[in-house]
Amino acid sequence: MKISKIMSVISVLSLSLALASCGADKAKDKEESKATTETSQEAKGDEKSETPKGDTVKITMVTDEGGVNDKSFNQSAFEGLSSYKEEGKINFDYIESHKDSDYQPNLESALDSEPNLILTVGYALYNQTSEAAEQNPDQKYAIIDNANIKEQKNLLGITFADHQNSFLVGYIAGMKTEANHVGFVGGQKSDVIDRFEYGFRAGVKEAAREKKTDIKVDVQYANSFSDQAAGKNIANQMYQSGADVVMHAAGGVGIGVIEAAKENNKWVIGVDRDQSNEAPDNMLVSTIKGVGDAVKLVADGLAKGEFEGGTTKQFTLADGKAVDIAYAPNDLVAKEVKDKVEELRKQIIDGKIQVPQNEKEFTSMGYDK
CATH class of the missing domain: 3.40.50.2300 (Response regulator)
Structure with a gap:
């Protein structure tokens, strides 16, 4: 009988210790979970305001109807971003438009890659870009050749003199x-x-x-x-x-x-x-028109966590390469x-x-x- 009573006491003590340990583990897990959540929320908050420093910037470009082989400003933007991709400074992809009706669906498709920036090339895309920026306030946009007319906070206008x-x-x-x-x-x-x-x-x-x-x-x-x-x-x-x-x-x-x-x-x-x-x-x-140089500057800013949304950046002759002329090497002038x-x-x-x-x-x- 005495042995039986002793065993019962031991069982009760063991159960109590187990429950206490379990409670401590749960409290610890809860505390760790809370800390993780707070860290995640802080990171999420930062992500909304700027691109996290140290991460590779992701840019998706949407062209106007000229496409990336127009031998003009679409191609200049493409070449600038492609060179940065080769240098490992950005991740870059693009979507070509062939007619006006491509602009809206192409902007919707651009969201699929979850880029830090969606770049549209050409003033013809302004209405669709502005609308997309309004519908996706956490997504950053930039447009070449058009001012940020409505001063939308997630849109940067880039123009040239x-x-x-x-x-x-x-x-x-x-x-x-x-x-x-x-x-x-x-x-x-x-x-x-x-x-x-x-x-x-x-x-x-x-x-x-x-x-x-x-x-x-x-x-x-x-x-x-x-x-x-x-x-x-x-x-x-x-x-x-x-x-x-x-x-x-x-x-x-x-x-x-x-x-x-x-x-x-x-x-x-x-x-x-x-x-x-x-x-x-x-x-x-x-x-x-140094579109390639302009988009590189935007990419550099994003890499530093900087984005001049809500504004329009205009490049002029005083800026040098962004607005300039290039003589053909034939001495005709x-x-x-x-x-x-x-x-x-x-x-x-x-x-x-x-x-x-x-x-x-x-x-x-x-x-x-």
Whole structure:
């Protein structure tokens, strides 16, 4: 009987110790769980406000209808991001659009890869980009060639002073033409292409004043950024009507313009990137829109946990590579003209020359006289 009572006491004590141990383990687990949850919540909170430092930035790019082989600004953005990917600085993928109706579904597809940033290339995507930013407030967006009009906190607008370098190449066209007759081929009428057109017109006018002669400027739009046949047809008509220099600001349409220059043995001016390889014997100069450099700067900022959402960043001639010109390596532009271009560049940067961005400014600044 005594042994039985002793065993009962031992059993009770063992059970009590087991329950106490279990309770302690549960309390410990609960405390650890609470700490983990708090850490997770803190990390989640940080993720909403900025990209975690030390992580590889993920960027998904959505092109406009020109695609990544437009030999223009889509390609510039693609090349800039691709080089950063090769250097291991970012993870990068892209989605090509081929028509306007692709923009919205492509932006929806871009969310699937859970990128830190969705980059849209071209002002034509603004409405869809703005709408996507509104519907996905925790997703960061950036758009090339359009301001952040609504100042949305998760959207960065990136624009370029295209009228400034267009003025410089317009001056070159005006000084180079032997027929005193030049042309401009635009993609689609817009505020962006207005900057190219009226900057170019103003530069031609500057040359005309210097030469003390009138220079005719033909202008026509292709209503497309991808129709190469339309570009070639328009440029052919300009060359055959007497123009000997044609500038294009038309994305992929410009490939057709360049082909027309070669076939007519006339001069052409490229856009957005150095296009001299497309026509080594016919290209005078190209305007440079450093889209690749711009998106690299955005990627660098994201890697540091920085994002200028809610703002618009504009690049100008004063920024150097982001807005510039590139002469073709063929000596078609005389040294004295190049020297004068540098003087004009400085005057623009210093504010001594005002360059129009549209027809209204072109008139108010006296370039129509």
